[in-house]
Amino acid sequence: MINFTVGPVQMDDETRNLGSNQIPYFRTSEFSTLMKENEALLCKFMDAPDSSRVIFLTGSGTASMEGGVMNFFTPEDKVLVVNGGSFGHRLVELCQIHDIPYTEIKLDVGTQLTEEHLKCYENQNYTGFLIQLCETSTGILYDMNLVGKFCKENGLFLFVDAVSGFMADELSMKKMHINAVITGSQKALALPPSMSFTVMDQVAINRCKQINVRNLYFNYPDYLLNGERGQTPFTPAVGTLIQLNEKLKRIDSSGGIINQNRIAKERAEYFRTQIEGLPLKMFMSNKDSSNCVTALMPTKPGVNAHKVFEIIKDEYGIWICPNAGEMAEKVFRVGHIGSIKKEEIDTLISVFKELVKREIL
Numbered sequence: 145m146i147n148f149t150v151g152p153v154q155m156d157d158e159t160r161n162l163g164s165n166q167i168p169y170f171r172t173s174e175f176s177t178l179m180k181e182n183e184a185l186l187c188k189f190m191d192a193p194d195s196s197r198v199i200f201l202t203g204s205g206t207a208s209m210e211g212g213v214m215n216f217f218t219p220e221d222k223v224l225v226v227n228g229g230s231f232g233h234r235l236v237e238l239c240q241i242h243d244i245p246y247t248e249i250k251l252d253v254g255t256q257l258t259e260e261h262l263k264c265y266e267n268q269n270y271t272g273f274l275i276q277l278c279e280t281s282t283g284i285l286y287d288m289n290l291v292g293k294f295c296k297e298n299g300l301f302l303f304v305d306a307v308s309g310f311m312a313d314e315l316s317m318k319k320m321h322i323n324a325v326i327t328g329s330q331k332a333l334a335l336p337p338s339m340s341f342t343v344m345d346q347v348a349i350n351r352c353k354q355i356n357v358r359n360l361y362f363n364y365p366d367y368l369l370n371g372e373r374g375q376t377p378f379t380p381a382v383g384t385l386i387q388l389n390e391k392l393k394r395i396d397s398s399g400g401i402i403n404q405n406r407i408a409k410e411r412a413e414y415f416r417t418q419i420e421g422l423p424l425k426m427f428m429s430n431k432d433s434s435n436c437v438t439a440l441m442p443t444k445p446g447v448n449a450h451k452v453f454e455i456i457k458d459e460y461g462i463w464i465c466p467n468a469g470e471m472a473e474k475v476f477r478v479g480h481i482g483s484i485k486k487e488e489i490d491t492l493i494s495v496f497k498e499l500v501k502r503e504i505l
């Protein structure tokens with residue numbers, strides 16, 4: 145199997161080997177030390193300001209989306225939510241469920257967020273801003289410098305869902321004025337699904353302590369308190385955290401996050417050059433695309449994108465990523481995160497070419 149989805153993605157051999165070990169008991173000083181290292185390295189890779197902290201939540205990326213909405217906002221807030229696809233829509237749903245007053249900036253799918261979209265919300269007493277770094281359903285990479293500047297100038301708390309974008313795309317909490325940012329284990333970190341992580345600056349730490357949400361499992365102040373001694377309130381996905389530690393250290397000793405960004409960029413560019421000439425159109429323009437994923441539309445009339453996904457899966461053992469909802473039959477995606485070799489991209493390209501010959505694509 146070759147896996148070009150956007151998560152779970154192909155794991156490195158080092159990660160897989162660790163996965164065969166027994167899971168140790170975790171209320172130990174050894175595990176606390178490992179967790180402290182995890183915290184420091186995640187802060188480093190997110191370019192977090194000094195005194196930032198990390199919440200290690202057992203649950204997929206959505207758990208940390210929900211945890212963030214619950215711990216950083218209340219019905220006293222008034223937030224802006226960017227909705228440019230299914231993950232933006234999820235942020236909107238979370239604001240609805242948790243009674244957070246919000247205004248939705250709904251983008252036509254495939255269009256970039258611009259200064260024009262934000263202008264009318266200046267000096268309007270908004271208190272928060274929620275957005276993805278990469279909206280994985282379309283592959284758009286938002287201009288986080290623009291968003292960060294807007295939030296700083298208007299005093300908005302900036303919460304960023306970088307579940308798919310972290311490591312693939314440039315991300316700096318300091319430069320982009322991000323207060324809290326989340327990522328997940330099964331995306332570019334290429335670990336098993338099970339955990340998600342929130343890096344928070346001092347403003348975010350103070351905010352969640354002040355709010356002190358009435359919830360047992362999602363109580364961030366409780367996580368912060370336990371985290372002071374390198375622990376979590378409840379049993380975490382211990383195995384994933386051990387794999388995370390090995391992965392973060394390996395990144396650190398091999399050129400750091402800059403090198404990861406570079407690898408992702410080169411891989412995405414290689415794929416995008418190789419598809420030139422095929423009857424596939426990139427859903428986003430190159431300059432608005434994340435390095436995490438490429439969304440593609442078959443251009444030949446009558447070609448069904450979901451059918452292409454199924455044929456490639458069933459007949460060639462390769463998984464590309466189907467889209468859900470309205471775009472299901474028009475768009476499929478090819479992910480560039482996880483352990484993907486150049487030869488595997490070449491294999492996928494030759495399958496596309498064969499499908500063209502077979503008049504399926």
Ligand SMILES: *Cc1c(COP(=O)(O)O)cnc(C)c1O
Pocket residue numbers: 151204205206207209231276278279280305306307308328331
């Ligand atoms: C994958 C993803 C998530 C989380 O999805 P889970 O299935 O809950 O892990 C959240 N946001 C974005 C942008 C994602 O790509």
